[in-house]
Amino acid sequence: MSKAKIPRKSTAIDMTAMCDVAFLLLSFFILTTKFKPNEQVQVNIPSSTAQIPLPDKDILLITVDTKGAVYVGVDDQNTRLAWLEKIAERYKFTVDGSMQQAFKTMDNFGVPASNLKQLLTMAPEERAKVKQPGVSLEVVPPAPSEFMDFVLFARQSNPNLRIAVKCDKETSYEAVNEVIAQLQEKKVNKFNLITAGRGSAQEGEEKE
Amino acid sequence: MAEMNVPESGAKKGKKKARSKKASTRVDLTAMVDLGFLLITFFMLATTMNKPKAMEVNKPAKDKEKDKEELPEIKQSKTYSIILGKNNMAYCYTGADDDANVKVDSTFFSRAGLRAMIKQRQNEVQQQWGNKDELFIMIKPLPDSKYRNMVDILDEMAICGVKRYAIIDEFNSIDEGIGAKSGNRLKADKGFQIMNTVEAPPSN
Numbered sequence: 001m002s003k004a005k006i007p008r009k010s011t012a013i014d015m016t017a018m019c020d021v022a023f024l025l026l027s028f029f030i031l032t033t034k035f036k037p038n039e040q041v042q043v044n045i046p047s048s049t050a051q052i053p054l055p056d057k058d059i060l061l062i063t064v065d066t067k068g069a070v071y072v073g074v075d076d077q078n079t080r081l082a083w084l085e086k087i088a089e090r091y092k093f094t095v096d097g098s099m100q101q102a103f104k105t106m107d108n109f110g111v112p113a114s115n116l117k118q119l120l121t122m123a124p125e126e127r128a129k130v131k132q133p134g135v136s137l138e139v140v141p142p143a144p145s146e147f148m149d150f151v152l153f154a155r156q157s158n159p160n161l162r163i164a165v166k167c168d169k170e171t172s173y174e175a176v177n178e179v180i181a182q183l184q185e186k187k188v189n190k191f192n193l194i195t196a197g198r199g200s201a202q203e204g205e206e207k208e
Numbered sequence: 209m210a211e212m213n214v215p216e217s218g219a220k221k222g223k224k225k226a227r228s229k230k231a232s233t234r235v236d237l238t239a240m241v242d243l244g245f246l247l248i249t250f251f252m253l254a255t256t257m258n259k260p261k262a263m264e265v266n267k268p269a270k271d272k273e274k275d276k277e278e279l280p281e282i283k284q285s286k287t288y289s290i291i292l293g294k295n296n297m298a299y300c301y302t303g304a305d306d307d308a309n310v311k312v313d314s315t316f317f318s319r320a321g322l323r324a325m326i327k328q329r330q331n332e333v334q335q336q337w338g339n340k341d342e343l344f345i346m347i348k349p350l351p352d353s354k355y356r357n358m359v360d361i362l363d364e365m366a367i368c369g370v371k372r373y374a375i376i377d378e379f380n381s382i383d384e385g386i387g388a389k390s391g392n393r394l395k396a397d398k399g400f401q402i403m404n405t406v407e408a409p410p411s412n
Contacts, residue, residue: 012236015236015237015238015240015241016237018237018241019237019240019241019244022240022241022244022245022248023244025244025248026244026247026248026251029248029251029252029255030251032255033251033254033255034255035254035255045260046355046356046359046360048261048263048359048360048362048363048366049363049366049367050261050262050263050264050363050366051261052261052262052263052264053259053260053261053262054259054260054261054262055262064355164262166260167355168355169354169355169356170354170355170356171354171355172351172352172353172354172355173292173349173350173351173352173353173354173355173357173358174351174352175355176355176358177349177351177377180267184267184269187269189266189267189268189269190264190265190266190267191264191265192262192263192264192265193262193263193264193265193359193362194260194261194262194263195260195261195262195263195359196260196261197259197260197261
């Protein structure tokens with residue numbers, strides 16, 4: 001009795017469909033992606049039922065970490081240039097092209113104005129490693145704090161700027177209130193608190 | 209890749225036109241698929257999918273010249289004060305005037321706790337005034353409370369549909385009593401806030 005011969009099939013599979021799918025997904029991700037900004041500190045934001053998405057542009061982001069250190073940054077590169085110019089003028093340091101380039105790439109910073117020049121002249125790898133202590137909030141009575149100046153200059157650089165405050169869940173109200181009080185001193189009475197959406201259907205129903 | 213069909217020399221020349229060999233049009237796409245998925249993985253990991261949501265806060269404009277007397281007075285029976293303390297505790301009471309007999313409830317941030325109390329107070333106001341929107345909630349966070357508590361309470365306002373509320377940084381004697389009993393500080397030790405109340409720095 002002879003064994004039934006199984007015909008050998010070719011192992012080559014037509015990859016065309018798979019390739020189509022892969023590139024379809026790829027184009028979707030390329031188009032929808034927005035890169036994570038490299039942040040100075042890890043901030044764990046609280047969740048809320050707020051539904052309004054944060055606008056994509058014209059944002060002055062103020063980040064407050066658990067210890068109350070404050071970091072500021074704007075999203076638009078042209079605004080960053082104008083901002084740097086104003087800061088340099090106020091704190092009397094000169095800015096060259098490489099420093100401008102460095103500032104353009106920085107999503108946020110948190111150093112006193114006196115150390116800003118030093119930070120900008122560092123090599124990029126070095127800058128990523130250095131621990132930034134946070135913007136100075138100290139007010140010496142006649143003069144506003146450096147933080148107030150930074151906010152003011154940012155708003156002068158781009159009048160459409162919206163102010164977004166991003167704090168850690170565990171930041172004390174004391175630190176948050178300090179930032180808000182200083183913003184109010186600069187006539188910023190409307191701002192956005194950044195929260196993560198809860199995204200639970202149950203919560204959504206309860207809202208109304 | 210760079211192959212050419214070179215006509216063979218010699219005998220065939222002239223007799224027959226050189227026929228180009230029909231090459232198969234199939235290309236091995238495996239490598240291309242690999243590349244595609246590699247890039248997909250990269251973009252998936254680099255992207256931020258859940259967009260943060262913004263909670264809008266409008267603070268009343270600070271006007272130093274404006275007298276406090278101009279603020280509208282609100283009837284005690286329409287108010288509810290919520291004090292936020294440390295360890296995620298909230299202390300609530302009705303009435304704003306100094307009163308030794310005021311009943312203070314302490315609660316946690318939960319559906320059964322704080323939300324139930326706000327709802328209950330809304331019902332009381334509804335019964336007394338015929339409209340629950342008359343309720344005015346005064347939120348007074350103490351310095352040691354967490355930012356999360358502030359967001360939670362603002363969120364509760366939205367969930368319970370409280371139309372009128374304010375974050376207030378001034379404390380009356382009831383609040384001071386609560387602060388002392390629960391071991392909370394009332395004022396921050398340092399900072400611009402304190403400086404502002406002592407001596408207002410001129411704004412430019």
